[in-house]
Amino acid sequence: MDLTLTLLGAAFGGVAGALVPRAAYRFAVEPAEPWRTRCPQGHVLAGPWGGWVGLARCPSDGPAESGCRYGPGQVVAPVVSALVCGVLAAVVGSRPELAVLLLVTPFAVLLAAVDGAVHRLPDAVTLPLAATTVALLGATALLPGHGGNWLTAVAGSLALAALYGTLFLVNPAGMGLGDVKLALSVGAVLGWYGWPALLLGTFAAFGTGALFGVALLVTRRAHRRTAMAFGPFMLAGALIGVVTAS
Template sequence: MLTLWTALAAWYGAAAGLLLPRAVYRLAVDPDEPWRAHCPYGHPLDGVARGWWGRARCGACGGAYGPGEPPSVAACALVCALLAATVGVRPELGVWLLAAPFAVLLAAVDRAVNRLPDVLTLPLAAGTAALLGLAALHPDAAGSWPRALLGGVVLAGVYFVLFFINPSGMGFGDVKLALTLGVALGWYGWGVLLVGAFLGFLLLAVYGAVLLLRGRAERGTEVPFGPFMVLGALAGVVLGGLAA
């Protein structure tokens, strides 16, 4: 049964990944611009025929733009399969699977332009908290909803302090993303939250050290933190699911 759920989750993740390239292109913009409204060839991207989700290809002229499908498909499929294999058939798995594509989308946008847009971070935090509240009503739920909410507040508070101390080293978008990740990690316990948060910083430090050693960066170079926050939280949720 678990193998079947893992396979289904991988297929779901692959399908969700197919929808992300256009959203990545539209949201990978400068901070003073909410999102792109036109393709590189000047055609509008709004409307039912084009919209936000799908291939990064203009519906008017057929021209390709932005990232291709393989990276997002592979990332979403791998993340969803890993979650299903470790969390098992529990009510919170549905929450993780719904949140995973948006987390991948945020990581991709942050990697492209060092930006975590409010249009994703704030709804994701609210949606994750609300859905976990519903999951907690099921007798097979393996976490605590009140602790999840408190975990979101605590982790976001820690990130806010770090942002306040050194605004040039951390963006306020990271603080907002920490709210969602804290909710997810806090669901399984304070130890899981600590591990997931620590791994995010550790992965960032290792990546920065590699860039310095290879001469591809210098001290003060901005490195997007969002992808490493997501990876650390994913590892924490996986560990929490296994322990539960």
Template sequence: MHVYPIVAAAVWGMASGLLLPRAAHRLAVPSGEPWAAGCRAGHPLPAGPRGWVGPAHCAGCDGPGRMSAGGLAPAVLCGALCAGIAAVAGAHPELAVWLLLVPVGLALALVDLRVFRLPDVLTLPALGGTAVLLGGAALLPSHEGSWTRALLGGAALGVLYMVLFLINPAGMGFGDVKLAPTLGLALGWYGWSAVVTGTLAAFLLGAVVGLALLATGRANRKTPIPFGPFMLMGSAVALLLT
């Protein structure tokens, strides 16, 4: 693959990552509460799209620190993931789907880390959009994957997480159940080995981080840990390996 698509993917990732923090701040509220309408100091955000898209900076505050920010880290991570996936996926039509999913997944991770929530306003459109766009990619002659297998992978991962939720609702959020089919679609596109790898990687990463937090005294056995970021990281690992 030529270097230009990889560079373009990195630029796309950096640009979209720079626009994520404001949306993540607004969505990072407890379930049942309206989306945040201002910064932490109470200054209102602009109306319309400008109130949702942009960096976590409030013009009414002295500096950007009054919103849930993260600095340039989301942009750098988003750019790196997009470039990495472009490098391994190649210039095939499904790459456009992955480049759209990465910013959405990063926004979900930021929200889940802050309020232990994966909002429906992101998970449900991601599910429908991924299924439809992969179906469109499957109609193009240069695709490298199976739409039918992607649908089966989405269904399988959705059922798995639903079973885990029913067995232990305290250990698995229903937002994780809603996110699982989207990840199953992406992984199933490439094969069942990708589905297994992404799923196992998620639980392995979660276990490693959980044990590290216990060992350092930063958490105990009852401390809640959001699992959505590990699901997303595990899927990213599987895609990069695939």
């Protein structure tokens, strides 16, 4: 394990993760509502790229004001992003696909935060993420020293999306279209490392989701009909599959 690379990966994850809460706050609305354009205190969210990029805080209005903070995961998002990026850097090492995995991790944390808050995986993130992931892995396959296969990445992306699409058609109440679209990215990353990684990551997603559901039932924080966001477990399964296969 390259300690320097691990620390650099964690540092990148922490900095990128600090930008997640603002975007998560803007995306965390019900399907019929527009993306938020103001903070809870009414400040217009301005800044780079239409105000989507920046910390989830507004400046104070005066000496007596402390300035508002908003968005889910003010501390959790940067910590999770830093930990995941550090782990990926440690297990993947200096292979070129590490850059792709580090780049997609903050977006994965963003999707997990939004799905956890409102049970929604916005198309504005899932679809560009899928296309970008497949394209970047394709470019990575042209570089020496890579540790995967682009054709299985594409096949894995389509196969996992087909699986989740079938589950959606069978039981729309238990699986959302957002999960199907997220499966395109998850399948590409897992498929890059081969079919065993794809199977492991998929089973891990359902396994961790089932364990969490049982824990909620045991602690009486939910009942059998309680809806549960599945996106975070898909992403956790992807991490397990990548770590195991690397």
